[in-house]
Amino acid sequence: MTIKLIGYPISTPTLRVVICLKELGIPYEFEPPASFQALKDKDYIANKHAFGKIPVLLDGDYVINESRAICRYLVSKYQGKYNDTILIPSDVHKAGLVEQFISYESCYYDSPVSKIIGQEVFAKKFRGKDPDPEIIKQGREDLSKVLDVYEKLLEGKEYLIGEFSLADIFHCPCTNLAYGIAAHSDLWDNRPNVKNWWNNLRNRDCIKKSFEEVKN
Amino acid sequence: MTIKLIGYPALGPTTKVIITLKELGIPYELDPPASFQSLKDDDYIKNKHPFGKIPVLFDGDFRITESRAICRYLASKYQGKYNDTILLPNDVHQASLVDQYISYESFYYDPPLSKIVYQEKVAKKFFDKDPDLEVIKENREELAKVLDVFEKLLEGKEYLNGEYSLADLFICPNTNYVYCIDTHSDLWDSRPNVKNWWNRLCNRDSIKTTFEEIKSKYNNTILVTHDIREVGLVEQFISYESSYDDTPVSKIVFQELYVNYIGSTLDPAIIKQDREKLMKF
Numbered sequence: 114m115t116i117k118l119i120g121y122p123i124s125t126p127t128l129r130v131v132i133c134l135k136e137l138g139i140p141y142e143f144e145p146p147a148s149f150q151a152l153k154d155k156d157y158i159a160n161k162h163a164f165g166k167i168p169v170l171l172d173g174d175y176v177i178n179e180s181r182a183i184c185r186y187l188v189s190k191y192q193g194k195y196n197d198t199i200l201i202p203s204d205v206h207k208a209g210l211v212e213q214f215i216s217y218e219s220c221y222y223d224s225p226v227s228k229i230i231g232q233e234v235f236a237k238k239f240r241g242k243d244p245d246p247e248i249i250k251q252g253r254e255d256l257s258k259v260l261d262v263y264e265k266l267l268e269g270k271e272y273l274i275g276e277f278s279l280a281d282i283f284h285c286p287c288t289n290l291a292y293g294i295a296a297h298s299d300l301w302d303n304r305p306n307v308k309n310w311w312n313n314l315r316n317r318d319c320i321k322k323s324f325e326e327v328k329n
Numbered sequence: 330m331t332i333k334l335i336g337y338p339a340l341g342p343t344t345k346v347i348i349t350l351k352e353l354g355i356p357y358e359l360d361p362p363a364s365f366q367s368l369k370d371d372d373y374i375k376n377k378h379p380f381g382k383i384p385v386l387f388d389g390d391f392r393i394t395e396s397r398a399i400c401r402y403l404a405s406k407y408q409g410k411y412n413d414t415i416l417l418p419n420d421v422h423q424a425s426l427v428d429q430y431i432s433y434e435s436f437y438y439d440p441p442l443s444k445i446v447y448q449e450k451v452a453k454k455f456f457d458k459d460p461d462l463e464v465i466k467e468n469r470e471e472l473a474k475v476l477d478v479f480e481k482l483l484e485g486k487e488y489l490n491g492e493y494s495l496a497d498l499f500i501c502p503n504t505n506y507v508y509c510i511d512t513h514s515d516l517w518d519s520r521p522n523v524k525n526w527w528n529r530l531c532n533r534d535s536i537k538t539t540f541e542e543i544k545s546k547y548n549n550t551i552l553v554t555h556d557i558r559e560v561g562l563v564e565q566f567i568s569y570e571s572s573y574d575d576t577p578v579s580k581i582v583f584q585e586l587y588v589n590y591i592g593s594t595l596d597p598a599i600i601k602q603d604r605e606k607l608m609k610f
Binding site for chain 2: 163164175177178179181182183185186189190205206208209210212213215216217219220221262265266
C-alpha cells in the first residue's frame with residue numbers, strides 16, 4: 114500500500130518530509146487537505162493530528178505526524194530499501210551528531226529564518242499585512258550570529274556531519290524561502306563555507322525537484 | 330572511561346540528561362562549569378558547545394551537545410546495558426510515535442509553559458518589571474488547550490505512548506517548575522488523566538531522586554522558595570529572551586543563583602553594575 118502524505122508543499126514542515134521521501138526513493142501519494150479549515154474538523158483531530166496540523170503520513174494503517182518524527186520513521190523503516198542513500202548513519206556516534214545538528218536547526222537556526230520569511234513571504238499572503246522591517250532586521254541580526262557559528266562548523270566539511278544527512282535536509286525548506294528573497298541571499302553567500310554547503314544542498318537532484326514543486 | 334556531563338543539574342536541559350542517565354543506570358560524573366560567563370569563553374565555544382550552552386556530554390573522546398540529542402544517544406547506545414529500562418522502543422512504529430510525542434513537547438507544550446514562568450518569576454526578580462497579566466493569561470489559555478489535547482491522548486493510558494518513554498521524561502523538568510507555582514497547578518490537577526500521569530511521573534525513582542538531589546544542593550542559595558525551579562527557568566529565559574543582552578543577565582544570574590553552589594561569595598557590585606546595564610538596554 115502506497116504511503117500517503119497529507120500536507121501543502123509551501124509548508125516548510127511538509128517539504129521536509131517530501132525531500133526525505135524523494136531522497137530515500139520511497140513511492141508516495143501526495144494529498145493536500147481540502148482546506149485549512151478541514152484541519153480543525155473533529156475527524157481530522159481525532160484521526161490524523163491531535164493539534165490540527167500538517168504534515169501527516171499514513172503508511173497502511175499506521176498514522177504518524179510531526180515532520181521530524183515522520184522523517185526519522187521513514188529513515189528507520191526504509192533507508193536502504195529503495196536505494197543506497199544514507200540519511201542517518203548506523204554508527205551510533207555519527208547518528209548522535211546528526212541528532213545534535215537537528216537540534217541546532219530547531220533551536221537556533223529556524224527561529225531567525227522564520228522571522229524573515231514570516232514577514233517577507235507569509236505576512237501579506239496569509240495575514241494581509243505589510244512586512245515589518247524591524248522584525249526582519251532582528252531576524253537578519255540573529256541569523257548572522259548563527260551563520261557565523263555554522264561557518265566554523267562547516268570548515269573542511271561539505272555537510273554538517275561531513276556526509277549528507279537528515280540534519281542538512283531539515284535546514285532546506287526555510288532556507289529555500291529566505292535565500293530566494295534577493296535582499297537576504299547575502300547572509301549565506303557572504304560566508305564561503307556556508308555558501309558552499311547551501312549550493313551543494315540546493316543542487317542535489319531530490320532537493321532541486323522538491324523546490325520546484327513549491328514554486329508550482 | 331566514565332561518561333562526563335557538563336551542566337547545572339537544576340537547569341531543565343541538564344536535568345533531562347541526568348534523569349536519562351539515572352533511568353538507564355549509566356554511571357557518570359557531573360562537571361558544572363566554572364560560571365555562566367565561562368560558557369562564552371573561546372575555549373568553551375571551540376571545544377564544548379559552539380553556541381555556548383549546556384549541557385555537553387563526553388563519552389571518552391566523543392562529544393555531543395543538545396539535551397534531546399544527548400538523551401537519544403544514551404538510549405541508542407546504553408539502553409539494556411545496565412538495566413531493563415526502555416526509553417526508546419525497539420519497534421520502529423512505537424519508536425516513531427515516541428518521536429511524535431517528543432515533538433509535541435518541544436513545539437506545543439514547552440513554549441507557553443516557559444512564557445508563563447518568565448512573567449511570574451523572572452520579570453520581577455531580575456528586571457524589576459511587574460508580570461504582564463495579559464501575557465500570563467494568553468499563555469495559560471494556550472497551555473490549557475495543549476493540556477486538553479493531552480487529556481484525550483492519555484485516555485486509557487499511563488504514559489503518552491502507553492509505556493513510559495523519553496517523551497514523558499522530557500516533560501518533567503519544566504513541568505515541575507510551573508506546577509509548583511500555586512496559581513498554576515490547577516492546569517494539571519483539574520484534568521484527571523493529566524493529573525494521574527504527572528503524579529505517576531513524580532513518583533518514579535529516577536525522577537524523584539533527581540529532584541530531591543537538586544533541592545538538597547540548592548538549599549543554601551539566596552533564593553527563598555521554589556528555587557530549583559527558578560534556577561531552571563532563568564536559564565531557559567536566557568536562551569528564549571534573545572532580545573536582552575545576554576551578558577549582564579548571565580552575570581546577575583550567576584551572582585544570584587550560583588555563587589553559593591560553587592562555594593564562592595556574592596559580589597553586590599557586579600549585580601548593581603549589570604542591573605544598570607540591563608536597565609539601559
